[in-house]
Amino acid sequence: xxxxxxxxxxxxxxxxxxxxxxxxxxxxxxxxxxxxxxxxxxxxxxxxxxxxxxxxxxxxxxxxxxxxxxxxxxxxxxxxxxxxxxxxxxxxxxxxxxxxxxxxxxxxxxxxxxxxxxxxxxxxxxxxxxxxxxxxxxx
Amino acid sequence: xxxxxxxxxxxxxxxxxxxxxxxxxxxxxxxxxxxxxxxxxxxxxxxxxxxxxxxxxxxxxxxxxxxxxxxxxxxxxxxxxxxxxxxxxxxxxxxxxxxxxxxxxxxxxxxxxxxxxxxxxxxxxxxxxxxxxxxxxxxxxxxxxxxxxxxxxxxxxxxxxxxxxxxxxxxxxxxxxxxxxxxxxxxxxxxxxxxxxxxxxxxxxxxxxxxxxxxxxxxxxxxxxxxxxxxxxxxxxxxxxxxxxxxxxxxxxxxxxxxxxxxxxxxxxxxxxxxxxxxxxxxxxxxxxxxxxxxxxxxxxxxxxxxxxxxxxxxxxxxxxxxxxxxxxxxxxxxxxxxxxxxxxxxxxxxxxxxxxxxxxxxxxxxxxxxxxxxxxxxxxxxxxxxxxxxxxxxxxxxxxxxxxxxxxxxxxxxxxxxxxxxxxxxxxxxxx
Numbered sequence: 001x002x003x004x005x006x007x008x009x010x011x012x013x014x015x016x017x018x019x020x021x022x023x024x025x026x027x028x029x030x031x032x033x034x035x036x037x038x039x040x041x042x043x044x045x046x047x048x049x050x051x052x053x054x055x056x057x058x059x060x061x062x063x064x065x066x067x068x069x070x071x072x073x074x075x076x077x078x079x080x081x082x083x084x085x086x087x088x089x090x091x092x093x094x095x096x097x098x099x100x101x102x103x104x105x106x107x108x109x110x111x112x113x114x115x116x117x118x119x120x121x122x123x124x125x126x127x128x129x130x131x132x133x134x135x136x137x138x139x
Numbered sequence: 140x141x142x143x144x145x146x147x148x149x150x151x152x153x154x155x156x157x158x159x160x161x162x163x164x165x166x167x168x169x170x171x172x173x174x175x176x177x178x179x180x181x182x183x184x185x186x187x188x189x190x191x192x193x194x195x196x197x198x199x200x201x202x203x204x205x206x207x208x209x210x211x212x213x214x215x216x217x218x219x220x221x222x223x224x225x226x227x228x229x230x231x232x233x234x235x236x237x238x239x240x241x242x243x244x245x246x247x248x249x250x251x252x253x254x255x256x257x258x259x260x261x262x263x264x265x266x267x268x269x270x271x272x273x274x275x276x277x278x279x280x281x282x283x284x285x286x287x288x289x290x291x292x293x294x295x296x297x298x299x300x301x302x303x304x305x306x307x308x309x310x311x312x313x314x315x316x317x318x319x320x321x322x323x324x325x326x327x328x329x330x331x332x333x334x335x336x337x338x339x340x341x342x343x344x345x346x347x348x349x350x351x352x353x354x355x356x357x358x359x360x361x362x363x364x365x366x367x368x369x370x371x372x373x374x375x376x377x378x379x380x381x382x383x384x385x386x387x388x389x390x391x392x393x394x395x396x397x398x399x400x401x402x403x404x405x406x407x408x409x410x411x412x413x414x415x416x417x418x419x420x421x422x423x424x425x426x427x428x429x430x431x432x433x434x435x436x437x438x439x440x441x442x443x444x445x446x447x448x449x450x451x452x453x454x455x456x457x458x459x460x461x462x463x464x465x466x467x468x469x470x471x472x473x474x475x476x477x478x479x480x481x482x483x484x485x486x487x488x489x490x491x492x493x494x495x496x497x498x499x500x501x502x503x504x505x506x507x508x509x510x511x512x513x514x515x516x517x518x519x520x521x522x523x524x525x526x527x528x529x530x531x532x533x534x535x536x537x538x539x540x541x542x543x544x545x546x547x548x549x550x551x552x553x554x555x556x557x558x559x560x561x562x563x564x565x566x567x568x569x570x571x572x
Contacts, residue, residue, distance in 0.1 A: 049514035056561035070531035083521035086542040094549035096566040133566035
């Protein structure tokens with residue numbers, strides 16, 4: 001278990017979190033390299049199907065990052081996103097996943113440090129949870 | 140904790156909870172919190188005859204019957220007129236038709252009888268070589284046939300036991316065309332909800348030792364070791380076997396190659412007429428069959444497009460069951476706080492349930508552009524709840540409290556399509572360091 005390196009999919013909104021991730025890189029903040037960023041125009045663009053597909057393809061965790069409440073480039077996208085994530089977490093729990101495998105966090109364009117902190121914490125969470133319980137189909 | 144334990148725990152909780160709020164209150168005050176203005180440029184509804192359907196067997200050589208059906212002013216799929224198409228046996232002799240049920244309730248078989256008196260003309264067109272519910276053909280008769288001898292096999296039901304798997308593989312080998320008939324064969328249907336328990340053992344254990352009737356029986360007669368059916372038994376005369384129950388329920392196309400799918404729980408008569416017309420056109424007139432993989436009897440858009448109710452984009456904060464409120468006519472069920480799967484379900488049925496005041500449960504499956512009916516519903520339902528004044532300041536837990544209004548999202552949104560969903564079955568966290 002000690003050598004378990006989680007695979008994490010991070011959905012970043014174009015206007016805040018992706019710029020925040022960029023800022024973290026420019027500032028050379030150290031963070032684990034277990035995540036792959038997928039840029040979306042808005043956190044509300046993250047269709048629940050994307051998240052389920054990430055899990056179905058073997059992701060150990062998914063993190064959705066968007067603009068702070070009241071700060072969305074499209075006015076209300078992040079409110080929709082958080083309701084979807086709330087529903088998804090309920091469904092993942094019903095499937096038997098630990099809902100902590102799906103995380104929603106707000107990271108603004110200037111918050112490189114918060115991006116780093118979010119990733120570090122999330123990787124720790126997933127390491128503690130272990131690999132995804134979803135097994136490849138037997139036959 | 141097993142699935143059933145959880146279920147019972149939940150039930151206990153609900154019983155203990157104080158009585159639900161009064162139900163007599165009129166809907167309008169509760170259901171619509173704020174109505175968003177309707178879209179400015181509402182396009183005029185398309186004329187009914189322009190509705191597309193995926194079954195592209197537009198009759199070229201077909202007789203005069205088709206135009207009459209097309210001018211009728213109803214939405215959804217029109218019935219194909221079979222009247223002229225089944226005039227006695229085809230020139231090349233009767234075709235062979237097999238109808239089989241796997242893990243199904245039998246409703247699909249009964250729906251074939253929904254063709255009413257046409258069932259007799261189907262008899263003119265085809266020899267029914269197998270139909271466990273109504274005809275006499277047996278497994279050995281099918282086995283004795285040559286490969287591809289059966290023209291069409293119509294298979295309903297999901298695949299959940301070794302017998303199901305054996306029979307559908309046999310029919311696939313002996314048939315030219317295999318039709319996945321009904322929601323269970325296409326998407327897993329209700330049987331696939333069994334994928335949410337840990338496996339066949341949990342189901343057998345529950346059914347044979349925990350249900351009140353079997354628990355008493357086991358306690359009275361097999362107190363030391365409960366009797367659970369075994370798949371094989373060594374009798375003095377030889378070994379007796381019964382089919383093995385699988386851990387995972389599968390859809391038909393996850394087991395064999397399927398040519399066409401006919402969704403519906405059960406498929407409507409209109410849908411069946413299109414399927415039979417395609418077969419009859421092929422048998423009598425040599426008209427080419429629709430391309431492989433065609434979903435017969437569905438449109439390209441969602442059910443909302445053909446629903447008779449009007450959407451006003453109301454936002455809701457509370458969800459009701461249809462029996463808890465007086466369902467208003469002509470108004471979208473979602474606007475009235477009833478969870479309807481119409482926004483995510485493919486059209487084709489004409490909205491029969493919704494026009495009768497019952498929400499769509501999604502038996503026709505998702506549209507062809509998405510894989511997951513459930514995921515599309517999360518999107519729709521999340522937007523159904525209004526953005527509140529406290530939204531900018533509240534935490535994630537409060538949002539979860541709001542969304543908990545949706546009870547059992549997995550069971551409700553995947554009631555018919557779990558077999559085709561992305562995750563497909565329950566998982567178990569093993570824990571990390």
